[in-house]
Structure formats: structure tokens, C-alpha cells
Amino acid sequence: MAKVINLNADMGEGFGAYDIGDDAGLLKVIRSASIACGFHAGDPVTMQRLVTQAAAEGVSIGAHPGFNDLWGFGRRRIDVNPRELEYMIAYQIGALQGMACYADAKVTHLKPHGALNNMAAEDAELALAIGRAIKTVDRDIIYVALAGSEMEKAGHRLELPVAREGFCDRLYDDDGNLTSRKVPGAVLHDPETVKERVVNMVLNDEIISRSGKSLRIRLDTLCVHGDEPTGVIVARAAREGLEAAGVHVVPLPELALV
């Protein structure tokens, strides 16, 4: 039986007069778009445009909620109360659902942004708060969670569909965590390297850590980054490599998730 995988990217992260990332380019390569919801970035106009463009490309859409910290672009950790976080997430899901009506589309996944994603990966309380927001608003929404993280556990505990996420363009440490961006070479820019790695990730459920160790990690979705200058090229390499290896690259709702 053929392997299947999803390719996702974050997008719609401009604000008003400001633009960032090559959304149009990425939408031709990925299969699921995580759309900023107006807190760390994004606004009603970008959201309307993205849901419409994604629908036109057959790309499924998800919420990409973040901290209400536009200046910090959602990349600063904020000591948030789980209850406030939960409602802040429910708000952002609802806002995107409202905008999705412009494309007759459904919001089918959720992936936290930046510092919130990092914090929820480590902290069960925050991971559960996000999960409860999903469950309250729409229990069919797929919780995209770093493989092995507290988010993955929280999703299972709340009986939500969970997609385990890996990264096309990042090195991993021996313990399965992403190598810090401060380490030289932590972000991969070479399309051929990326192509080889992602094929191995999907066919063999294996990631080679930066020290050369073999990690066993089963993934449902691979993330590419649109804000790197090489983002679209790297994403295209990943997709081509996967398809050449016989892998089906599908939108998140077409995966058979546990």
C-alpha cells in the first residue's frame, strides 16, 4: 500500500500594509495551509484572500493561532493563563471559520504559531487548553502536533484527531527535538538534502539526527517554511522527492488519522 503524507505551511502572516512570505508560490506546492488569525499576524483581508486562494488550489485550511503580540510576531513566550489561552484559541478558530465562509470551506486543522507552539509542545496544561478550545468549537478539527510532544498527548487524551508533524528543513537533536536555530546549519536550504531527508522520513519513519543517530519517528505531516528565501524551492523539492518515491501527498483531511 502506498504511503501518504501531508505537506503544510504557515501563511497569511502579513498585516495591513505589510506583507511577508511568498504565499502564492507556496500554495502551489503544499496541500494544507495554516492561516494566521489576526493575533500574532494576519487580518480579515489577508484571511479572506488566503481562504479563497487555498480553496482554488485544492489546499485544505487550518487555523494558525498565536499570542496577541504583533510587535513580537508571536515569537516571544508570554506567561499565559491556560484558561485565557483556551478562549483566545477558540476566538481565533471562530474568526477563521467566519472568513472560510467566503470560500465555502471548512477549517479542518489547527496548528499553534511560534512561541505558543514551542510552549505547548513542552507544557501539558497549555497543550490541553488548546485541545479543549478545539473540542469546544469543532471536535473534527485535526490538532497538528510536533511528533512526541505534549500536544500529541493532549490531542489523544481529548480524543481529537491528531497529525504528528515533522520539519522538512530543520535539523534534529538526538532526543528528537529540533536543533536550535542558533546552531549553524540548523535550517536546511539545499533542495537535494531536503529531498533525500523527507523521503527517508516518510518511507522509513526515520530521521537522522545531526550527530548521525537514527530516530524512529512516525509522521503524518511535514512543515515547510515560507519565510525563508529558499522556502518555495525547498518545498517543491520535498514534494517532488516524495512523489518520485511513490508517496501520495494529500491534504490533511484525506489522511487516516488515529
Add this chain to the structure above:
Amino acid sequence: MAKVINLNADMGEGFGAYDIGDDAGLLKVIRSASIACGFHAGDPVTMQRLVTQAAAEGVSIGAHPGFNDLWGFGRRRIDVNPRELEYMIAYQIGALQGMACYADAKVTHLKPHGALNNMAAEDAELALAIGRAIKTVDRDIIYVALAGSEMEKAGHRLELPVAREGFCDRLYDDDGNLTSRKVPGAVLHDPETVKERVVNMVLNDEIISRSGKSLRIRLDTLCVHGDEPTGVIVARAAREGLEAAGVHVVPLPELALV
């Protein structure tokens, strides 16, 4: 056949550590709550609390969207593009729908806030933009419109349910517009005066202007203001007066609207 009318109020207009208005008191008197959606005021925590409290009181809920101008509390006119306005409204409806899931409630009406309400009452383009947002997100949402305004016309043109709104505690000019708050006495604080006026409004479809002229105005809903110190007392007087006169005071979805 008994007359029916709705009593509504704006609420949830605090933000973070800030509180304003006696929401809990008003919820015991009114039948429909227009809840601030995080732009001119309100936040996910206030919204969650209000939808839950409203549901517990049998009060129907609606979106109370405003300009993204917290400093101005949505009371400053902003020269907004109709397309941007439309998406800004859809976003706010969606956000409240997300929060309404916490009370298993539906968002059943929409009433614009402050300067936006004033502008849309006069400007067909803006009134239609708001209407298109409603129609896109949920065409069953009742468009609460100042009686005789461009909003009322836009709602009819878009075939949305429309509730014509009057004000319990405000004087009217001879042309049917509200007397400016700058005119002394424009806001009514005396419960007996209010009681007498609202009964006449509902039983006789008549408003006596401040010059004494009789205006023929058919209303579906009456607004009370929670931010005046006398707000709850005036609201209670209005409701008692109406019920003593045999009028049924019902939530907006129980009205038979055209």
C-alpha cells in the same frame, strides 16, 4: 392579538483588566445581548463569560462589531473601505460564533457599534457591506437596524431578517433621527418618563419628538444603554411598563420579522 417587542443592550465592553457597565444587572432585564467582539472592546474572556451568562438567563446573543479602535472605544468615525469593513465584520461574527460554542448557543443577531452604527445608518455602501458579511457567514442572523436607516434598506435588499430598532432613553428630532447627545436632555434618565414613552412606542407605533411632533415609527426592538449609571433602572422601568401594558417582551429570534 398581543403586541411583542424585544429589549436589547450592548455588553461585554470591558477589555482585559478593565470593566465597564453592569452586564450582570442588565442581563436580568433585557432579552437580547449584543456582545462586543474584541475590536472596539471585548476580549475572548469577556466574550466567553457573556455568552455563558446570557444563555443562563435565556437571553439571545448577537455580535456587536465595531472599528478596531480600542483607544476611541469605537466612537470615532474611521474612513473605512467597504470591502475591508465587510471582512472585518465577518471576522467578528465568526469569533463570537466560536465563543458561543461554550454555551451551545447560536449567534442570532448583529448590531454595529458606535461610530460604525452611525455611519452605516447614513451610508448605503457601508450598510450593504455589513449585510454581505452577515449573508456570507449566516443568512439567518437578524440585522438590527435603526428604524428608517440605510441599514434597514440594505437588510431588506439582501433579503436578510431585519429588526427595526428604537431607543428607550433617547430623544428624537422631528425627522426621526436621534437628538444629538450634545443637546441637554437628549438622554433620558427618569424611569417614569421612559416607561410612558416605550409603551406609546410599542402600542401606538408612535414616538413624540422633542418638539412635540408625532412620528409614525414601527419598531421590533428597543435598545437600553448599560453604560449610563441609571441604565439598569431605566431598563427595568421599560420592561415593567411594557409588560403591565400587556406587551410580550421576547428574545429577537422569537419575533416574526419580515
Add this chain to the structure above:
Amino acid sequence: MAKVINLNADMGEGFGAYDIGDDAGLLKVIRSASIACGFHAGDPVTMQRLVTQAAAEGVSIGAHPGFNDLWGFGRRRIDVNPRELEYMIAYQIGALQGMACYADAKVTHLKPHGALNNMAAEDAELALAIGRAIKTVDRDIIYVALAGSEMEKAGHRLELPVAREGFCDRLYDDDGNLTSRKVPGAVLHDPETVKERVVNMVLNDEIISRSGKSLRIRLDTLCVHGDEPTGVIVARAAREGLEAAGVHVVPLPELALV
């Protein structure tokens, strides 16, 4: 020789239509006002009003900068970069200096707000960043620092005037830190208790911890809180007690600081 001490309070922490705390009442009791600068709270209108009122009462003014987190009222810890923090502080000092021109007044002290104050008390990097901002904009500005904190050390290291701060209305742990607000009784509301404590603090350089231990702490300024309902009463008790004991209660610039 008579003892001298300063009484300070945070104020101007409303925003737009929102008001909080009894600033007018406190200004009659305290001698130095720390004014919110528009980031965690405050706006140009509140700042203009406060600098004018403070000048009329002979109260010296200082900057009360916080995180740009209005929703969290500056009470949420944010993982801020020291360089960004430094510039954010310089900006807020300058903004208040601009507003102080309306009262021909000088900004003579600075006290960080909320979570920023807590973080800088513990973290030398942040404490130094705040100090560098002061030193760059006006090296005569007094750095108000929790007695014994990293802020006190940073101020001395940068050769800034430092005022060591204690709290009129808070319990202390044995290690000299404030007892967490989560501990019942951590905030004092009884005017007589406060009066007795502050007199002992100033006359004897002693604070009795909540376990009864005697702590040796030399203070230059005592903080009262305006946002507690008993704030003004407690502040007045503190001032009356101090003056009855022969202590001079003066504005910060009249202290002889090291």
C-alpha cells in the same frame, strides 16, 4: 536628624474610555507618582492629565513603563530581548517627558510595572537594560528598585541615583521577597497595621516577615497601591503614621540618594 522617606504610587493606568484606580485621591497623599506610559496602560490624554494634576499637588513624576501588553495589563511575563527592552523603556521615558512639558515638569524617576518589575528584580540583564535606557535619556532620573534586587545593583553599577523601595501594604517572606499575592493575607488592608509597620520600617530599618523574623532593610521610598479599594485609606494611614513619628515625607528628588 529627622528621618525622611518618600511615598509613591502607580497611576494613570486607564486607557481611552476605561478608568481604573482613584488617582485624584492618591495624589493628595503620596509625594511621587509613577505614570503609565501607554504600553501596559495609559494614553496621551491620561498622561497629560496626570502630569498636570501631580504638578498642582507638588507631587514629583516618574515613568512607569511596562510591556506592550494592554490585554494582560503588563502583568504577564514576556520573554523579551534586553536590547528591545532597553529601547522600549527609552521610548516610554521620552513619551512622558513630552507630556511633562504640559506642566513644565521634569520626569525625575522611573519604576517598571508589573511583570517587568518582577523580572528585572531577578534578572541582571534586564535590570541593566532598563538602567542603560535611563542613562541614555537622562542620567539624573532616579531608578526606583525593589530593595536588594538586581535593579538596585544595576543602578549602582551604572552610577544612576537609586531609590530602594519597600511596600506599605504587603507581607514579606523571610528572605526579603514579597509574599505571593496567592497567600491569604499577603495584601494588608487594615490602616492601623500598615501605620505601625511603616513607622517601624522607616525608624528602625526593619521589616517583620510574616513568620515574625526581623529583616534589616534600608528604604528610600514606600509604595502604596491605588487599585485596591482600600488604597487611599491605607496610604493616608501610612502618611499620618510617619508624620506623627516625626518622619519627613518628601518627593523623590528631595531625598539624598547614593
Add this chain to the structure above:
Amino acid sequence: MAKVINLNADMGEGFGAYDIGDDAGLLKVIRSASIACGFHAGDPVTMQRLVTQAAAEGVSIGAHPGFNDLWGFGRRRIDVNPRELEYMIAYQIGALQGMACYADAKVTHLKPHGALNNMAAEDAELALAIGRAIKTVDRDIIYVALAGSEMEKAGHRLELPVAREGFCDRLYDDDGNLTSRKVPGAVLHDPETVKERVVNMVLNDEIISRSGKSLRIRLDTLCVHGDEPTGVIVARAAREGLEAAGVHVVPLPELALV
């Protein structure tokens, strides 16, 4: 006697992770920089960078205050109260003065941004409110005003130094107003056309309107736009043309203003 003129541009209009315009390129061509102050755009980090870079290039700095409308980039008209506007301007001047300390520089001019500039050009109340803010904070700050506008009059009435501004890269109507950007060709992109026009503006105090009419307008400063892709090229053409014609292109404080 040789003619003198100033060349100015708006800059520092990014925010957090967002960047816009080629500030570094423009700083090599212009002589005065109007720096966004954190309301319509800009933040403490961009402001610190700009004041430092401007000082290094011998470029004088000024405040470029706007509405607190980041989403609208200060381009939306807001129905602001003159008193609130005045304090909002004083705040922004002060904030930039604070940041200017990082370059030991003085804020020597002020030019309103976007919609605020357009509104104050037409409305004496708003023009005076801005002028009063300048006068309160530093009466030596030059009020940069569209030639012939209410701002020019307000500046003279308040006895502030005024610099009359014209535009290098914009067509004018017969009445001396700028041709609306909606008219095709209203923005000039051809360096040779700009060069010829600016030399005529400065040497002959004449602007040829788009219908060919000769307008008599005496200018002190010419604005170039950095956000157009051709901004730097057009700016360089203007400066080269002026210098080839023997005009001295100087920072604003070196002009002898009335």
C-alpha cells in the same frame, strides 16, 4: 546668492518583523528624515536604528506622527478630537526625542503622516492642535507644512518655524493641490522628468500643473517617497539635478525659515 532647498523623506515605517521601504538607500540622498513614531508604524527598535543611521549620514531628524491605526497604516481618516490629537502628537514627539538620545541628536522638525497630514492641511483646528503640541514640547521644532495649507497658516499663527513643502514625484492640480493618486500618472516615476520639474520649482518658484498652468509656489523642502520601487532613483535624480543647477541641498535646520 545661491538658492537652498531641503530634501526630505518619510522612513522607519516598518513594525516588528515587518519591513517596508529602502531607508538605507534614501538616507544617502536626502538631508532630513521624518521618522515614524510607533503609532501608524515604527517601533522603538526601528526608531533607534533610524536616528543612529541618520546621524551617521548627516541627515537631520524629525517626528513623523500619525494616527494610532497600524492596520490602516495611518492612511484612514479618523474623526479625532483636536485635544486628543494634540496630546497624541506631543507623546510621539517626546518618544522620538527619547530615542534621539541614542545618537546625541535633536528632533528638529515634524511632519504629520498620511491621512493626518491630509486632514490637517484642510482643517485649521487640527493644524493648530498639531502646532500647539510642537510649541509645548519644543518651540524650535520646524513645522513641515504643505505649501499654502492650513498647517502653514497655523505654524505662522503660533510663531513656529515653518517649512513649506512640495512634492518631487507628484502632479499638481490647477488649484495647487496634489492630483489624486487615483488619476493615472499622478505619481511620477521617470527620473529625468522629476529632475527637470524640481529644478524649475526651486529656481523659479514655479510648478507646472497637469493642465499646463504655471503656479507660483515658494518651497523650502521637497519630499520624496521611499515606498515607491523607484523611490531612491527618483530621489537621486532630484538631488543631482538641483546640485547641477547650483542649488544647495541642506538639512532643514540649515534653512533660514521665517
